[in-house]
Amino acid sequence: MESGLKSIANRESKSLNWLTGVLYLSDAKFYNAEKVRQWDTYFSELIVVGIGEEPKNLADNVHWYEYEAETSRSEVWNTINKQVSNSWVLFLEDDEVPRFSSFPDAQSLESMLWTPAIINIQWQSTTHHFYQMRLVNVSIEEEDIFRGYHLTDATEFVRSKEIDLSSTPIIIERKSSVYSHIDIDQELSLQKQAPKLYLVQGNRYLQEKKYVRAAAQFRQLLKKQKLLPFDRLAAVNGLASCLAEQHKWEKALSLTKQSIKAESLQGLPYLIQFRIHELRKDWQKAFEVLNQYYDRLSLFSSASFDRKIDEEKSLINLANIALKAGHRAKATDYFDRLFSFKRGNTDKAMLEKALLLSIELNDLDRSVYLFERIFNDQLPPNQMDAESREQIDEVMTMFMKKDWYDYVSNIYKKLYDAHPEDQEYKRKLIVTLTKTNRLDQAKKMVANIV
Numbered sequence: 001m002e003s004g005l006k007s008i009a010n011r012e013s014k015s016l017n018w019l020t021g022v023l024y025l026s027d028a029k030f031y032n033a034e035k036v037r038q039w040d041t042y043f044s045e046l047i048v049v050g051i052g053e054e055p056k057n058l059a060d061n062v063h064w065y066e067y068e069a070e071t072s073r074s075e076v077w078n079t080i081n082k083q084v085s086n087s088w089v090l091f092l093e094d095d096e097v098p099r100f101s102s103f104p105d106a107q108s109l110e111s112m113l114w115t116p117a118i119i120n121i122q123w124q125s126t127t128h129h130f131y132q133m134r135l136v137n138v139s140i141e142e143e144d145i146f147r148g149y150h151l152t153d154a155t156e157f158v159r160s161k162e163i164d165l166s167s168t169p170i171i172i173e174r175k176s177s178v179y180s181h182i183d184i185d186q187e188l189s190l191q192k193q194a195p196k197l198y199l200v201q202g203n204r205y206l207q208e209k210k211y212v213r214a215a216a217q218f219r220q221l222l223k224k225q226k227l228l229p230f231d232r233l234a235a236v237n238g239l240a241s242c243l244a245e246q247h248k249w250e251k252a253l254s255l256t257k258q259s260i261k262a263e264s265l266q267g268l269p270y271l272i273q274f275r276i277h278e279l280r281k282d283w284q285k286a287f288e289v290l291n292q293y294y295d296r297l298s299l300f301s302s303a304s305f306d307r308k309i310d311e312e313k314s315l316i317n318l319a320n321i322a323l324k325a326g327h328r329a330k331a332t333d334y335f336d337r338l339f340s341f342k343r344g345n346t347d348k349a350m351l352e353k354a355l356l357l358s359i360e361l362n363d364l365d366r367s368v369y370l371f372e373r374i375f376n377d378q379l380p381p382n383q384m385d386a387e388s389r390e391q392i393d394e395v396m397t398m399f400m401k402k403d404w405y406d407y408v409s410n411i412y413k414k415l416y417d418a419h420p421e422d423q424e425y426k427r428k429l430i431v432t433l434t435k436t437n438r439l440d441q442a443k444k445m446v447a448n449i450v
Helices: 033-039 073-081 155-160 184-188 196-207 211-222 229-245 249-262 268-279 283-295 311-324 328-342 348-360 364-378 386-401 405-418 423-435 439-447
Strands: 016-024 043-050 063-066 088-093 117-123 126-132 135-137 170-173 306-309
Touching: 016 033, 016 073, 033 043, 043 073, 073 088, 126 229, 184 196, 196 211, 196 229, 211 229, 229 249, 229 268, 229 306, 249 268, 268 283, 268 306, 283 311, 306 311, 311 328, 311 348, 328 348, 348 364, 348 386, 364 386, 386 405, 386 423, 405 423, 423 439
Parallel strands: 016 043, 016 088, 043 063, 117 170
Antiparallel strands: 088 135, 117 126, 126 306
């Protein structure tokens, strides 16, 4: 089957008139005609790479490159690099969506300064970060940039040519796995393997809980001198993860400190430290390291194979660990941030925990607010179940211990009016009336007790 590109038209009017975009499709299911049409308005030229014939609804200005199913991804990418009209090429895959606002300005481009790409995948409450060299300059030398079979790795080219890397990455979002398609044996069959293969295999062993084998992969990679900085961090963090899982906590903590000293903008080493301190029940250290992690949460990571838990889960963890560390006021602050973040859609268990903390901190206004958030649908004129009655009585007892009798009296007045036959509500109302100096009302109710 013949491969190749259509003739390239002059498209200087595009906003990225210096850049060729390449969308590599591993499967036809990832082809999205609307996405391609949108991207065509940005790139100077856009090439869609796939198996088989060109889609009928491919936009006229977009080029189609056909490749054989057995052809390696690196071979396809290296071939395209030699045929494009621009010096700069950006490779994208399958369901990826680039954040165009993160692209470098044309004025800042230098052939020996490349911008790496950070690929973000969100899974439930965790975002996974992977670095790859996707934006490449093809004018340096007539030489293959990518090594590997389907694991496209530019490490050796970048290091051998002494290419500098920008500290600000291009941001790419995707949903599908980055490395699930990698066949380890296939990659190992090559005469020269891509350095990133150690990370892929090491992390697979780590997920399979084969910690000794995983650690061996990370150690092997760290022996290499010419590594990209985000991959070196990934290897250090991977090894620290293995040691932590084996309860070699001091060694794991030492590695995480080295990693953070080299680059503080990452998530995993802080989370490893937090987990170790949590298991040791050293709540103060756990609280401190989780705070450091949270302070960097909104910043992009500088490590590959990194991960971050989202703000909601981070705030929950901070509130809980602050309580255990004895920082009541801090815990209240985190609960407040959580309520603001969730816009009121917080689960009952979290509200109950916040209520208990507010009572403990003598915060009447906040305690009343939280009590009503939890129990308003159980108070008259609504029906109350037995469990809610018991919980309301417990909370009112805690309120009375804080001498908050005015509010408690109002609650029992409401309950007694709705259930005048209930002698327990009557007795508790009499107590609160007495405590709030409404003695006449209390005497009248006492007189009516049979």
